[in-house]
Amino acid sequence: MLATAFSGANGVDDLDVARFEEMIALLVWRQRRRFAQTLSALGLTMPQFLTLMVIQAHGGSLPIGSLAEATEQCSATMTGIVDRLASTGLVRRQRDPNDRRSVRVTLTAEGEALLERARAERVERTRQLLAHFTPEERADIMRYLERYLNVLAEESEEPTSAAI
């Protein structure tokens, strides 16, 4: 623990990395489960929710190819996810008249409503978690999260992945 202070210059201590690795693994695991819980009540899976969020973040509509790219999944997988989202009416498929190969996926009003409900529910549940930290700490956490995400993103060499 205190070893951190002595990892000279900016070299990263092995033990620290290992501990970090373990904690991140745990975080991913537990947080994912938490997500799944709140979402399943709304009949959504996590990939579906993420997909809806990405669509919304891109103005409510974008070609399925870009969608696959933004979520870092192969197009075949995205086809399946959009299939299921469309079958429950959360999303609509329409071919682009200019390039009839392209399929544009659009968030329906229903989809938007569900997305909002999901977000509200999750926010409510997360508020309690964050209450364990002071406002200053929360600001700190936000900053670190943001920086870490950027590092992650740039490592995977995404050219201009418009964040989520």
Add this chain to the structure above:
Amino acid sequence: MLATAFSGANGVDDLDVARFEEMIALLVWRQRRRFAQTLSALGLTMPQFLTLMVIQAHGGSLPIGSLAEATEQCSATMTGIVDRLASTGLVRRQRDPNDRRSVRVTLTAEGEALLERARAERVERTRQLLAHFTPEERADIMRYLERYLNVLAEESEEPTSAAI
């Protein structure tokens, strides 16, 4: 962003929560993908890796039921994961002589070796991520991560889940 400073007392600002939610979702998503990448080179999936880690953390051997509990999965799922781990010789199944209903899962030397290799590979890859932060910042991050994990764990009311 600056709103944080004004969320009086310790009430949590809605916008902050929403932003935090989004970032955590993104983190889980990207980090999981990163995990999958390094692990698939070793023929491991993330649930398999986690399972191996948990076994090791418990001294190299534990009943399959406790394993399911520790990873927060139903026993049927764990049966499948252990099946696959056993079929590649990373783990061994043996009935407890004292309670012949119970199945004890034991990490083999092979499993331990692979686990070590996986960890080494991941550590190497993560070292670069962490190099983007100063030692002080890394220490900060570790502390926040730890606290957050504790909050997460206690929220899901795990009685004495011996972390990972």
Add this chain to the structure above:
DNA sequence: CCGGTATACTTAGCGTTGCAAAATAAATCG
């Protein structure tokens, strides 16, 4: 000791992800 209940796993069955490879269909290039 016996029947009934609880416990520890495994099986069966189903739906969602996720990938690779092949198939389609439309655009584009020479």
Add this chain to the structure above:
DNA sequence: CGATTTATTTTGCAACGCTAAGTATACCGG
């Protein structure tokens, strides 16, 4: 126009993850 690229979908396969049902063992009251 034929050949090649591009955008999606289809197909086929494996791993999760869950519920419900089955199996074997332990335990408990009488």
